[in-house]
Amino acid sequence: MMKLSEVKEGSTVKIARISAYSDVKKVLCEIGLSPGRSVKVLIKRDGMLVVSVGSSKFCLGRDVADFVLVEENTELSSHEQNDTGCSDRSSELR
Amino acid sequence: MNKTIRVALIGPPNSGKTLLFNLITGARAKVSNWPGTTVEQRVGYRWHKGYKLEVFDLPGLYSLSGWSPEQEVSAKFLLEEPPDVVVAVLDASNLERGLYLVLQLLEIELKIVIALNKIDLAEKLGIEIDVAKLSEIMSCPVVPTVATKAQGLSALLDSVVSVYKSQAKSKPLLYESVEELAKRLMERTKNYKELKGISLRRLALALLEKDRWALSFVNRAGLENLLEELREIEKSQGDPSALVAQARLEKANSILIEVQRTREAPLYRLSDLVDKAVLDPHLSIPILLSLFWALFIFTFKASEPFVELLESFINVVSNALLEALPQNLLSNLIVEGVVAGVGAVVVLLPILIFLFIGLAILDDTGYMARVSGLLDPVASRAGLSGRSVLPLAVCLGCNVVGVKATRIISDSRERLRTILVAPFMSCPARLPVYVVVSSAVLGGSLAPVALMYFLSLAVILSIALGLKKTVIREGRELLFTELPEYSLPALINIKNFVIEKTLDFVKRAGTVLVLASIAVWMFLNIGVPEGGNVEESLGARVAKLIEHLFKPLDFDWRLVLALLSGFLAKEVVVSTLAIAFGDEEERIAESLGDYVTPASGLAFMTFVLLYTPCAATIAAIWDETKSLKWTLFSIALSLLVAYIVSTIVYFIAKAVI
Numbered sequence: 001m002m003k004l005s006e007v008k009e010g011s012t013v014k015i016a017r018i019s020a021y022s023d024v025k026k027v028l029c030e031i032g033l034s035p036g037r038s039v040k041v042l043i044k045r046d047g048m049l050v051v052s053v054g055s056s057k058f059c060l061g062r063d064v065a066d067f068v069l070v071e072e073n074t075e076l077s078s079h080e081q082n083d084t085g086c087s088d089r090s091s092e093l094r
Numbered sequence: 095m096n097k098t099i100r101v102a103l104i105g106p107p108n109s110g111k112t113l114l115f116n117l118i119t120g121a122r123a124k125v126s127n128w129p130g131t132t133v134e135q136r137v138g139y140r141w142h143k144g145y146k147l148e149v150f151d152l153p154g155l156y157s158l159s160g161w162s163p164e165q166e167v168s169a170k171f172l173l174e175e176p177p178d179v180v181v182a183v184l185d186a187s188n189l190e191r192g193l194y195l196v197l198q199l200l201e202i203e204l205k206i207v208i209a210l211n212k213i214d215l216a217e218k219l220g221i222e223i224d225v226a227k228l229s230e231i232m233s234c235p236v237v238p239t240v241a242t243k244a245q246g247l248s249a250l251l252d253s254v255v256s257v258y259k260s261q262a263k264s265k266p267l268l269y270e271s272v273e274e275l276a277k278r279l280m281e282r283t284k285n286y287k288e289l290k291g292i293s294l295r296r297l298a299l300a301l302l303e304k305d306r307w308a309l310s311f312v313n314r315a316g317l318e319n320l321l322e323e324l325r326e327i328e329k330s331q332g333d334p335s336a337l338v339a340q341a342r343l344e345k346a347n348s349i350l351i352e353v354q355r356t357r358e359a360p361l362y363r364l365s366d367l368v369d370k371a372v373l374d375p376h377l378s379i380p381i382l383l384s385l386f387w388a389l390f391i392f393t394f395k396a397s398e399p400f401v402e403l404l405e406s407f408i409n410v411v412s413n414a415l416l417e418a419l420p421q422n423l424l425s426n427l428i429v430e431g432v433v434a435g436v437g438a439v440v441v442l443l444p445i446l447i448f449l450f451i452g453l454a455i456l457d458d459t460g461y462m463a464r465v466s467g468l469l470d471p472v473a474s475r476a477g478l479s480g481r482s483v484l485p486l487a488v489c490l491g492c493n494v495v496g497v498k499a500t501r502i503i504s505d506s507r508e509r510l511r512t513i514l515v516a517p518f519m520s521c522p523a524r525l526p527v528y529v530v531v532s533s534a535v536l537g538g539s540l541a542p543v544a545l546m547y548f549l550s551l552a553v554i555l556s557i558a559l560g561l562k563k564t565v566i567r568e569g570r571e572l573l574f575t576e577l578p579e580y581s582l583p584a585l586i587n588i589k590n591f592v593i594e595k596t597l598d599f600v601k602r603a604g605t606v607l608v609l610a611s612i613a614v615w616m617f618l619n620i621g622v623p624e625g626g627n628v629e630e631s632l633g634a635r636v637a638k639l640i641e642h643l644f645k646p647l648d649f650d651w652r653l654v655l656a657l658l659s660g661f662l663a664k665e666v667v668v669s670t671l672a673i674a675f676g677d678e679e680e681r682i683a684e685s686l687g688d689y690v691t692p693a694s695g696l697a698f699m700t701f702v703l704l705y706t707p708c709a710a711t712i713a714a715i716w717d718e719t720k721s722l723k724w725t726l727f728s729i730a731l732s733l734l735v736a737y738i739v740s741t742i743v744y745f746i747a748k749a750v751i
Contacts, residue, residue: 023160023161024572025336026157026159026160026303026335026336026339027156027157027160027574028574029336029339029340029343030156030157030160030194030339030343031156031191031574031576032190032191033574034340034343042366042369042373043369043373045373045375045471046471046472047471048467048468048470048471048573050369050373050467050577054188054190054191055187055188055190055219055221056188056190056191056576056577057365057369057576057577058574058575058576058577059463059464059466059467059470059480059573059574059575059576059577060573060574061470061474061479061480061571061572061573061574062471062474063570063572064572064573064574
């Protein structure tokens with residue numbers, strides 16, 4: 001697992017976890033940066049990132065990108081991801 | 095029969111909501127603040143099929159629950175004064191982004207119409223949406239629209255009226271994973287008459303999310319019972335706040351899979367190609383600089399003929415008044431105080447209007463969102479953020495309007511830092527001072543004038559950093575800006591942006607500046623006997639009193655007097671210089687050259703750039719911070735910075751020239 005801010009330009013990764021306090025975590029989830037989603041880093045410079053998620057593009061500041069922990073994208077068919085887990089405890093409760 | 099329908103427009107940012115609002119209401123929107131906040135409220139009207147639609151434009155939001163004042167205002171409005179019909183504006187090319195918000199709206203059990211906007215773009219991108227299916231799932235009408243071409247507008251309004259007339263409200267969709275918890279809270283709400291008319295399930299879900307509106311509502315109503323239950327849930331289950339968000343996301347995702355099909359996507363998107371250049375590591379900054387340079391040139395070149403026209407018009411008026419009125423103190427006040435004051439404000443209008451047109455175009459095409467991303471790394475090192483860029487650019491037109499524009503920054507500390515550095519941005523009222531002084535004592539080259547603009551940027555960045563390191567620590571606007579598809583600017587959006595900002599200037603700056611001009615006139619005329627010299631005025635006496643403070647800069651009392659009157663409004667600096675040096679404004683340059691050295695001329699320009707811009711800006715800072723402490727701090731800061739920096743400039747200039 002690594003931070004989204006450490007991902008190389010041009011690569012696609014999968015969001016594993018958002019390591020922020022709950023307010024920020026929720027906001028990121030609401031705009032679509034939720035665990036399970038794949039993210040492509042389009043542009044990276046001076047800590048600023050432009051990423052695409054689904055059909056939108058976002059510009060993320062460095063500190064936001066530091067919150068997002070990602071892992072290498074193993075499966076290529078990423079776009080029908082159903083797991084939108086924003087909560088780490090979701091499975092226990094169901 | 096009550097024929098007014100209260101309609102609220104809501105939707106995520108970049109869904110085309112503002113354009114739709116502008117199209118529905120035309121130019122008849124009323125802009126004010128939501129009660130008790132600095133969040134802007136736009137209300138407009140439209141007659142349709144015999145009904146008067148009162149349309150509220152809610153802020154662009156991804157979600158209703160959260161910590162921003164915009165979210166709290168919207169949540170409060172929808173729940174406590176529910177509109178008759180809510181129009182949810184969604185971007186069909188990015189449906190996923192809007193479904194979350196619609197689910198929250200459904201929880202409130204309002205009458206909803208979905209405007210599926212940008213349907214043409216979706217088609218172009220190979221996205222097909224089953225409109226009938228979406229309408230069935232959401233139990234509300236879905237109307238495809240293309241706001242940029244004004245398509246689907248009357249169908250949308252028809253739906254609003256028919257939904258209003260029908261009895262059926264849309265039904266909330268259940269989220270299996272949290273329904274149980276919500277029910278536990280809902281059971282505790284029985285017997286509270288405070289909750290009449292409030293959607294209980296929405297309240298319960300919002301409480302689980304620890305939504306700011308919900309917590310404040312429950313506290314206000316004194317519903318201890320509910321808080322107790324919430325604490326109990328937390329004790330046994332852990333923090334439930336993310337669970338609700340997750341449940342909604344899952345629901346949104348499953349709806350998306352049902353209604354949306356993606357055909358073969360096009361090989362490239364035009365926006366992506368443009369972004370390749372605009373965000374390119376080597377090209378981006380040259381592109382940005384040339385666009386802002388073009389904006390600058392456009393502003394001053396396009397406004398020039400209008401400024402000249404207005405100037406000669408005001409000349410004609412004051413000459414006519416001078417002839418018509420008897421020579422006395424009152425007529426003097428009218429001509430030199432009131433007319434000159436109003437005139438100075440009026441001639442700024444063309445410059446402002448063209449700058450705002452330029453900024454509106456940059457914003458509406460989608461470029462501004464990129465600029466905030468591009469400049470964020472630099473700005474964040476200085477304790478600002480990409481989001482400070484637009485307000486600071488507006489300051490180039492008028493500091494007053496710029497200070498107000500800082501409202502787009504949601505972090506309060508970062509906003510305060512931006513407000514405090516905003517007055518260092520050079521507004522058009524300061525430009526004549528540079529031009530006159532530079533041509534009088536510096537040989538009339540443009541370099542000293544350009545230097546002022548660079549100096550202004552340098553001061554802004556270093557003071558913002560200084561503030562962050564000392565008095566206003568921490569606070570960081572988290573930057574996650576959606577980059578919308580590039581689009582041609584919509585005329586009506588530009589028109590409304592310009593009218594709104596210009597009215598801000600006229601209302602907030604205009605009145606104060608006219609009063610300030612009258613005050614300056616009195617300052618320069620009180621104590622002067624008939625036929626006497628300005629040297630005997632109250633102002634001159636004060637100026638001589640503090641003259642020795644400016645000895646290091648080699649300013650004599652006349653320059654100090656100009657600075658004193660400029661404290662109220664920069665427009666009067668040049669005219670005060672003319673009075674003080676006993677000369678006509680046109681020939682002021684010549685006489686200044688006899689008294690002022692080049693080094694102290696440059697120091698004077700620097701001082702004018704950096705010290706308190708005008709009384710109206712002070713009023714605006716007071717208005718936006720609601721704090722006497724920070725308003726006084728801002729005045730002290732700008733005076734101190736002006737003094738220190740112009741002293742440095744003076745000594746460097748003395749050594750060099």
